[in-house]
Amino acid sequence: MSRILIVEDDDHIRSALRLMFEGEGFIVDDAPTGEVAMAMFNRMASDMAIVDIMLPGMSGFETCHALRSASDLPIVIVSARDDTADVVLGLESGADDYVTKPFVPEELLARVRAHLRRRPEKSTGAFKLGDLHVIPDEGVVRLADGAELHLTSTEFRLLTDLASNNGKPLSREDLLERVWGYDYFGDSRLVDVHIRRLRMKIEPDAANPIFLVTVRGTGYKLVI
Amino acid sequence: MRRRSLRLRLLVTFGLGAFLLSSLVATLTYVGVQRLLINNQQQSDLGQSYVNAALVRSTLYTSAPEITDLLNSIQNASSSNVLVRTHGEWLARSTSASTYDVSATTIGIVNDGKATEQTLRVNGRIIFVVGVPIPSAETQFFEVFQLSNLEHTLRLLLMALIFGALATSLLGLSGGLWVARRTVRPLMEVSTAAALIADGALTTRLLVNKADREVQQLTESFNQMVSQLVQRLERDARFASDVSHELRSPLTTLATTASVLQQHRDDLSLAGRESLDLLLADLSIFQSLVEDLLEMARSDGGVPPVMETMPVIELARQSVRSAARRHGLDEPPVEVANGVGDPLVRVDRRRFERVITNLVDNAHRYAGGAVALRIDVAGNVVEVNVDDAGAGVPIEESEQVFERFFRGLAAHDRGIARGTGLGLALVRDHVRAFGGTITVSRSPDGGARFQILLPLVESEAS
Numbered sequence: 001m002s003r004i005l006i007v008e009d010d011d012h013i014r015s016a017l018r019l020m021f022e023g024e025g026f027i028v029d030d031a032p033t034g035e036v037a038m039a040m041f042n043r044m045a046s047d048m049a050i051v052d053i054m055l056p057g058m059s060g061f062e063t064c065h066a067l068r069s070a071s072d073l074p075i076v077i078v079s080a081r082d083d084t085a086d087v088v089l090g091l092e093s094g095a096d097d098y099v100t101k102p103f104v105p106e107e108l109l110a111r112v113r114a115h116l117r118r119r120p121e122k123s124t125g126a127f128k129l130g131d132l133h134v135i136p137d138e139g140v141v142r143l144a145d146g147a148e149l150h151l152t153s154t155e156f157r158l159l160t161d162l163a164s165n166n167g168k169p170l171s172r173e174d175l176l177e178r179v180w181g182y183d184y185f186g187d188s189r190l191v192d193v194h195i196r197r198l199r200m201k202i203e204p205d206a207a208n209p210i211f212l213v214t215v216r217g218t219g220y221k222l223v224i
Numbered sequence: 225m226r227r228r229s230l231r232l233r234l235l236v237t238f239g240l241g242a243f244l245l246s247s248l249v250a251t252l253t254y255v256g257v258q259r260l261l262i263n264n265q266q267q268s269d270l271g272q273s274y275v276n277a278a279l280v281r282s283t284l285y286t287s288a289p290e291i292t293d294l295l296n297s298i299q300n301a302s303s304s305n306v307l308v309r310t311h312g313e314w315l316a317r318s319t320s321a322s323t324y325d326v327s328a329t330t331i332g333i334v335n336d337g338k339a340t341e342q343t344l345r346v347n348g349r350i351i352f353v354v355g356v357p358i359p360s361a362e363t364q365f366f367e368v369f370q371l372s373n374l375e376h377t378l379r380l381l382l383m384a385l386i387f388g389a390l391a392t393s394l395l396g397l398s399g400g401l402w403v404a405r406r407t408v409r410p411l412m413e414v415s416t417a418a419a420l421i422a423d424g425a426l427t428t429r430l431l432v433n434k435a436d437r438e439v440q441q442l443t444e445s446f447n448q449m450v451s452q453l454v455q456r457l458e459r460d461a462r463f464a465s466d467v468s469h470e471l472r473s474p475l476t477t478l479a480t481t482a483s484v485l486q487q488h489r490d491d492l493s494l495a496g497r498e499s500l501d502l503l504l505a506d507l508s509i510f511q512s513l514v515e516d517l518l519e520m521a522r523s524d525g526g527v528p529p530v531m532e533t534m535p536v537i538e539l540a541r542q543s544v545r546s547a548a549r550r551h552g553l554d555e556p557p558v559e560v561a562n563g564v565g566d567p568l569v570r571v572d573r574r575r576f577e578r579v580i581t582n583l584v585d586n587a588h589r590y591a592g593g594a595v596a597l598r599i600d601v602a603g604n605v606v607e608v609n610v611d612d613a614g615a616g617v618p619i620e621e622s623e624q625v626f627e628r629f630f631r632g633l634a635a636h637d638r639g640i641a642r643g644t645g646l647g648l649a650l651v652r653d654h655v656r657a658f659g660g661t662i663t664v665s666r667s668p669d670g671g672a673r674f675q676i677l678l679p680l681v682e683s684e685a686s
Contacts, residue, residue: 016476016480016484017480102515103476105479105480109483
């Protein structure tokens with residue numbers, strides 16, 4: 001049974017979400033503010049979080065950031081607007097995915113399930129990216145000195161999926177399907193922001209990537 | 225009445241006015257001067273004639289045979305022709321004198337013992353005939369003056385006046401040109417600005433012209449009008465946006481609780497289940513409507529598109545794919561015309577996807593689905609055609625279909641799932657934001673063709 005943390009200041013929406021997720025068999029913790037959510041999160045291990053961006057006090061972005069610092073759990077943000085700036089800022093603060101209000105409840109459920117279903121892909125063996133050693137079996141990336149480079153599960157999945165395609169490019173839609181588990185409602189910004197975040201971590205110079213390369217008109221490929 | 229250009233009208237008025245006025249002045253001047261000069265000349269000629277008549281009389285008394293010599297000497301002295309008539313016969317005349325110059329009327333009057341004078345025009349020349357009776361010798365004296373000197377002066381005067389009139393007319397014409405330009409320019413500026421504003425350049429304002437009070441007033445009140453209009457538009461857009469934003473939270477609760485009810489569907493009675501189905505169906509329309517309104521408020525509210533240079537074929541393929549998936553439809557093929565390479569366009573990726581999604585959705589809803597998305601390049605324009613399998617859009621609806629909440633004949637047809645009425649309006653807003661146009665016509669297959677024209681980007685601007 002999965003445990004889900006819902007951070008939403010609107011009482012009605014929060015109650016409705018709790019009812020819906022409980023009806024689908026989840027254990028639900030709900031919090032009206034980021035502060036309460038963090039206190040709850042520290043007491044119990046959630047598998048998943050849904051965070052509203054517009055929160056009183058500690059903002060949704062800050063809550064995402066705090067959750068991400070503490071854990072790799074998948075975070076879906078609920079954005080009031082799907083302005084690029086808001087979405088990108090939310091993803092940059094550590095969220096894996098987003099939905100905009102008013103969202104279709106089934107869509108939110110589908111996304112949550114897709115994130116929970118996701119397990120590290122083991123279709124590819126260990127490989128090296130410059131000084132980095134990627135070991136999919138262990139789900140870790142090690143630096144030259146053996147220390148672990150921290151990637152979120154979404155970032156790790158993105159990296160290994162690109163690696164398993166043997167240097168051939170994958171389109172944004174392919175990546176959405178493989179990494180996020182969408183078969184509809186794709187948003188290429190999700191891919192772009194995660195690629196950027198991944199580059200910051202694995203590329204010697206993120207502005208001039210040598211491993212994670214953009215293929216214009218197609219998508220991205222990994223040069224091993 | 226045919227409408228003429230104000231500029232032309234001012235020009236003609238000024239030019240014609242100056243011409244008529246100067247012609248009038250010239251004519252009056254000419255007539256006045258002519259009369260004055262002729263009168264003066266006639267006065268002096270008349271005095272001369274009486275003196276000459278006295279000379280002739282005394283010569284007739286004293287030495288009649290020398291009369292011809294006397295007449296010739298008079299002719300030489302005053303360059304006039306002199307004739308003398310006695311007892312109804314011409315007695316004598318100076319060398320170049322002609323009896324034709326003296327009319328029978330003049331002779332008759334002088335015969336009756338009265339002095340007379342007469343101005344005649346003979347063969348275009350002015351002659352002045354003076355007749356003086358010399359009753360004591362039953363003789364009549366006639367002197368014929370040529371006003372040729374005067375004619376020369378008058379001709380010069382006439383030429384000077386015509387030249388003056390022409391110069392004045394030209395001056396009037398150029399004055400008219402200046403006034404026309406000065407009057408029409410602010411009007412042209414207003415009309416250009418109004419056209420720009422109508423095209424959506426709402427920041428357009430007129431430069432306040434301080435030279436003319438009336439023009440200043442015009443520009444100021446025009447600018448004020450535009451500012452108030454813009455304020456009003458912004459207020460309306462904000463209102464629509466605010467309303468849509470306020471609807472989001474209750475709508476989210478409604479949709480979520482409806483899905484909770486759906487989870488407990490089996491616990492409901494038949495009536496409860498039917499009501500739930502109606503509720504879910506309308507909630508979905510409500511949701512799409514609010515989404516479209518929010519999208520529209522964003523483009524109305526001036527959230528600028530995120531423009532990127534992209535290969536249109538790949539973008540169209542991806543958009544068609546995601547559109548088809550979103551609605552669970554068959555993916556229409558993307559057909560690229562022969563010889564079209566890999567053209568680039570500058571668009572907002574998300575909004576472009578939205579455009580294609582809405583067109584595919586529209587085709588599915590009202591026209592039996594999209595047959596194909598066809599791409600071609602004509603000159604420096606990229607054509608993206610979405611062709612459907614319907615009956616085509618009636619010509620009288622070809623503009624209206626892009627209006628907000630317009631429902632055409634197709635939408636009133638039996639059993640068609642209701643749309644939001646905003647889909648095509650959003651399409652047009654987005655395409656315009658990319659600097660393109662969209663029109664609807666007939667596709668080669670007979671259905672409707674929604675044609676998007678986008679400027680071709682020559683090479684990637686990094």
